[in-house]
Amino acid sequence: MIKQQVYFLGIGGIGMSGLAQYFLQAGHDVAGYDRVESDLTNMLATMGAIVLSKDRVDSIPPDYKSRIKTTVVYTPAIPDDSPQLTYFKNEGFDLFKRAEVLGELSKQMYCLAVGGTHGKTTTSSILAHLLRESGKKITAFLGGVSSNFGSNFINEGNELMVVEADEFDRSFLALHPDALCVTAMDADHLDVYDNVSNLESSFHAFSSLVKDPKKRWIRYGLPASGTSFGLDQNANVRVENIRIENGHFVFDFTSSEHNIQNLSFYLPGQHNLMNAAVALAMALSVGCNPNVLVDALASFKGVDRRFSIRLQKPVVVIDDYAHHPTEINAMAHAVDQFYPAAKKTAVFQPHLFSRTRDFCQDFADSLSQFDHTLLLDIYPARELPIQGVSSASIQEMMNGSVAVITKSELPYKVADLDSDVVVIMGAGDIADEVNPIVEHLKKTSDVG
Numbered sequence: 001m002i003k004q005q006v007y008f009l010g011i012g013g014i015g016m017s018g019l020a021q022y023f024l025q026a027g028h029d030v031a032g033y034d035r036v037e038s039d040l041t042n043m044l045a046t047m048g049a050i051v052l053s054k055d056r057v058d059s060i061p062p063d064y065k066s067r068i069k070t071t072v073v074y075t076p077a078i079p080d081d082s083p084q085l086t087y088f089k090n091e092g093f094d095l096f097k098r099a100e101v102l103g104e105l106s107k108q109m110y111c112l113a114v115g116g117t118h119g120k121t122t123t124s125s126i127l128a129h130l131l132r133e134s135g136k137k138i139t140a141f142l143g144g145v146s147s148n149f150g151s152n153f154i155n156e157g158n159e160l161m162v163v164e165a166d167e168f169d170r171s172f173l174a175l176h177p178d179a180l181c182v183t184a185m186d187a188d189h190l191d192v193y194d195n196v197s198n199l200e201s202s203f204h205a206f207s208s209l210v211k212d213p214k215k216r217w218i219r220y221g222l223p224a225s226g227t228s229f230g231l232d233q234n235a236n237v238r239v240e241n242i243r244i245e246n247g248h249f250v251f252d253f254t255s256s257e258h259n260i261q262n263l264s265f266y267l268p269g270q271h272n273l274m275n276a277a278v279a280l281a282m283a284l285s286v287g288c289n290p291n292v293l294v295d296a297l298a299s300f301k302g303v304d305r306r307f308s309i310r311l312q313k314p315v316v317v318i319d320d321y322a323h324h325p326t327e328i329n330a331m332a333h334a335v336d337q338f339y340p341a342a343k344k345t346a347v348f349q350p351h352l353f354s355r356t357r358d359f360c361q362d363f364a365d366s367l368s369q370f371d372h373t374l375l376l377d378i379y380p381a382r383e384l385p386i387q388g389v390s391s392a393s394i395q396e397m398m399n400g401s402v403a404v405i406t407k408s409e410l411p412y413k414v415a416d417l418d419s420d421v422v423v424i425m426g427a428g429d430i431a432d433e434v435n436p437i438v439e440h441l442k443k444t445s446d447v448g
Contacts, residue, residue, distance in 0.1 A: 001104055003071045003094070007064045008032030009085055010075035011051060012041040015098055015166065018141040018153040019073065020044055022105070025155050031064050033084055036429075040152075057087045067093050073101055076169040077382050099171035102141065102163060106176045109139060109158045112282055113175050115165035115206055116183030116219070117199075118327050119275050122267070123183055124164045125303045126279035128154055133296035134288040136160050144321070147301035160286060165206065167199070168192060172206045179285060180210050181217035181278045182224060186326045200224075215285060217278050229278045231270060237281045239273045247338070249273060253280055260290050264298040268307055269334030305431060307334065311438045314445040316342070316421045319434045323351040323427035325362035332369040335421055342420035346370035347410065347437075349426030350378045353386040356393065364397035372401040372417045374410065379428025407433055411440035 006023045010016050011032025017040040024030050024047050031050035034041055041051045052059045064070050072088045072095045079085075088095055106113070114124040121143035128140040129148050137157020143164040145152050154162075165172035165180065169192055185203050204224055210216045213226045217237065220230030229237035237255045244250075251273060253260040265276050276297060283293055302308065311317035316339065322328050328348070335344055346367050350356045356363065356378055367373045375391040391404045405413055414422055414437050422441075424434055 001071070001094075001096075002028070002101070003069055005029045005031070005064055005066070005070040007060070007070055007072045007088075008074070009072065009078045009082065009088075010034055011044065011049070012036055012038050013075050013077065014040070014143055014145075014152055015141065015164070016073070016075050017041075017044060019098060019101060020049060021047065021151075021153040022139070022141075022155060024048060029063075031061055033059070055082055055084050057083055060084060060087070065091075067091060070094075071096065073098055076171070079382065097169075097171070097174070099166070099169070099174040102171075103174035103176060105139075106161060106163060109161035110286070111161045111163060111175065111177045111179075112286070113163050113165040113172065113177035113180040113209075114183070115167060115172050115180060115203070117167060117186045118324065118330070119183035119271060120164050120166075121321075122272060122303055122306050123181065123275040123279050124162055126276055126297070126300055127282055128162045129300050130279055130283040130288060130293055130296045131160055131162065131286070132156070133299065134283065134292050136286070136288070138162060142303075144306060145304040147304065148299070167202060167206070170202050173202070173209075175206075175209065177209055179215040179217075179282060180207065181219075181229075181282060182207055182222060182226075183219055183275060183278065184326070185222050185224070186324065217281055219274060219278070227281070229281060230274050237277055239277045242270075242273065244337070253277060255281060255284075258284055258290060260294060263294055266298070266300065267302055268338045269330055270337075271330045271334075272307075307331070310434055311441060315419065315441050317434070317438055317441065318421065318423045319431065320423060320425050321427055322425040324355070325359050325366040328363070328366035328425060329369070331423055331425065332366065335423060336369075339421050343418075344370045344421045344423065345372040345374065345414060345417050345419040347374045347376070347414065347422065347424045347430070347433075349376040349428050349430035350391055350394065351427040352381055353378055353383050353389045356391075357386055357389045360389075360393050361397055363394045367394070367402070368398050368400065370423070372419060373398065373403075374413055374417075375402065375404045376407060376410070376426070376430060376433075377404070379426065379430070381428065411437045415440055415444045 012034030125146045137159040140154040140162040216226035218226040220228040220235040228235045249265045305321045308319045
């Protein structure tokens with residue numbers, strides 16, 4: 001299926017870069033295009049990949065213009081009118097979506113797939129860490145950079161495969177999992193699915209890829225069948241006796257086969273407790289030692305841009321990928337739980353015009369839980385503007401302290417609000433604004 005040379009369209013994406021690393025380490029020649037230079041593209045270049053930043057046909061290295069030697073892998077985020085994609089199609093190259101390639105790899109190993117509209121990156125990262133600490137030889141494709149691994153990809157053996165199962169473009173239906181979980185099924189990607197019913201149908205199709213209900217974990221309350229997990233006492237797999245000790249969670253894990261007490265977990269938010277619960281259940285299902293899992297969970301450091309604390313003093317600055325109202329609600333709850341008396345500011349960059357249109361009131365409601373909100377312009381990603389849809393659309397539905405500002409104003413506006421906790425959220429390029437905010441807050445504090 002895959003030839004000696006592999007050309008990636010969108011090579012710098014979090015999912016595509018993992019695949020590129022896999023084929024580099026397997027001895028393939030790798031090249032690709034991405035419009036954004038990043039730590040991931042720089043890392044791939046140091047590993048030997050040819051990384052290009054111009055979507056032009058004359059940028060493609062001559063060797064990769066051979067149909068006989070080259071396979072092309074692309075992400076659905078690449079526009080249909082991409083000059084390079086158009087060239088490869090017209091010239092009759094073998095083209096595969098990222099999901100198709102992952103699907104082929106998942107046939108070759110015992111595959112643990114983690115799906116859900118929220119929580120899949122953290123859950124798959126916890127699971128990979130638990131398996132690795134338990135001595136399992138794993139290959140893992142993650143949707144974020146794990147703080148424990150310093151990477152979004154692990155290649156230490158073919159005993160088990162952990163893969164984040166992406167619902168966008170129904171990509172997860174190309175996988176061949178032996179076990180799976182579903183962490184959430186909230187309305188999202190309505191530009192693809194049109195309505196919630198279609199989204200839920202796609203998740204039903206995903207969950208049915210595993211026939212054994214004991215190897216199909218579904219968050220309690222979701223409209224799908226399998227082994228339920230969650231905080232509710234009626235769930236098959238449960239988190240119980242939750243308390244906060246010395247700034248972290250301590251809890252018990254209970255299922256029909258196991259009762260593990262006094263687990264320590266350092267990620268805030270009850271949603272992360274559910275992520276930990278299903279990761280533990282999946283790890284136990286492949287023979288991991290419960291005693292080893294206790295220490296392994298306590299040593300999990302998190303995932304980049306998932307409640308990542310970038311500054312502790314004089315202000316707590318938290319960087320997070322939250323880009324859906326449900327995720328913002330989870331962040332607000334976690335911040336209230338761990339910083340109950342704090343004055344809180346949200347900095348939010350909406351991601352996609354269609355998502356902003358579909359959830360405008362929900363965004364307004366979730367952001368209104370903060371004392372102040374600063375909105376950046378919408379990050380369009382793959383979309384063209386939609387008339388009448390902007391960050392001001394959210395602002396108009398909110399009460400209290402809210403403003404739409406530019407990136408250049410951001411560090412100064414954040415400092416002027418004099419909050420105790422600043423939460424920076426979004427899935428676009430807002431991550432680039434975190435360091436300027438942190439440095440300005442430090443500087444302001446030193447001057448004071």
